[in-house]
Amino acid sequence: xxxxxxxxxxxxxxxxxxxxxxxxxxxxxxxxxxxxxxxxxxxxxxxxxxxxxxxxxxxxxxxxxxxxxxxxxxxxxxxxxxxxxxxxxxxxxxxxxxxxxxxxxxxxxxxxxxxxxxxxxxxxxxxxxxxxxxxxxxxxxxxxxxxxxxxxxxxxxxxxxxxxxxxxxxxxxxxxxxxx
Numbered sequence: 001x002x003x004x005x006x007x008x009x010x011x012x013x014x015x016x017x018x019x020x021x022x023x024x025x026x027x028x029x030x031x032x033x034x035x036x037x038x039x040x041x042x043x044x045x046x047x048x049x050x051x052x053x054x055x056x057x058x059x060x061x062x063x064x065x066x067x068x069x070x071x072x073x074x075x076x077x078x079x080x081x082x083x084x085x086x087x088x089x090x091x092x093x094x095x096x097x098x099x100x101x102x103x104x105x106x107x108x109x110x111x112x113x114x115x116x117x118x119x120x121x122x123x124x125x126x127x128x129x130x131x132x133x134x135x136x137x138x139x140x141x142x143x144x145x146x147x148x149x150x151x152x153x154x155x156x157x158x159x160x161x162x163x164x165x166x167x168x169x170x171x172x173x174x175x176x177x178x179x180x
Contacts, residue, residue, distance in 0.1 A: 022055075025076035025106040025179050031099050038084040046153065047089045050101040051082035054109055054140065056133045060125055067125050072116050074136075075179060076106040096164070097154035103167050104143055110174035112136040117177070 023035060036048065058072035085094070115132045119125065151159040171178070 021080055022077040023080060025078070025102060025109070027178065031078065031095065031102060033085060033087075033090055033095060035078065035080050036083045036085045036090075036098075037080045038082045040084045040086055047094050048085035048098050049083055050098040051079040052102045052105040053077055053079070054105065054112065054133070054136055056112070056136075058126075058129045067121055067123060069121055070119075070125050070129070072129060074109045074112045074116070074133075076102065076109045078102050078105075093157075093160075094154055097151065097160060100147065100160075100164055100167055101144060103171065104147060105140060106179060107167060107170050107174070108136050108140040108143070109179065110171070110177040111139070113177040114174055 023029075023031075031050075036050075038049075038051070041049065053076075054074060055077055056072070056074045058070055060067050060070045062068065083098075085098075112132060115136075116129065119128055119132075122128070147163050150156070151163055154160050
């Protein structure tokens, strides 16, 4: 008699709607202003806002009451309907600042994939995966905030250049875990 396998699929998304239009991060496709289709927030001094996040899912297989394997998927997504810019103020410099926000999201997806690659199947695998996903989201939020603070939302061009180089180098370090 073959052991019964039970597959459990759990999906965790940063932004709740599965039917929402998204753009997946792609090394060869940079954001363009037409990707920013959301309504402008009149209550802010920002010239542009990038909405991006990590989508994450995993499944585990169970046999005779024990977890025997798992699979996971993590991706960086850009949300056009939640991203916006002021048309007469958006320029190439600001667009590159917004692109770097999306690149930072991809960096944290790569870091999440790296951490997952080190996991071994155990009876706490679901909790471990959830914990890694939560940490990735927390670290992503901290880095996005630090980037905006230090670059003064792209005004400080020296800090903007430093961040750009840092993210580029980090993406290279974790190239093996890049989005395809």
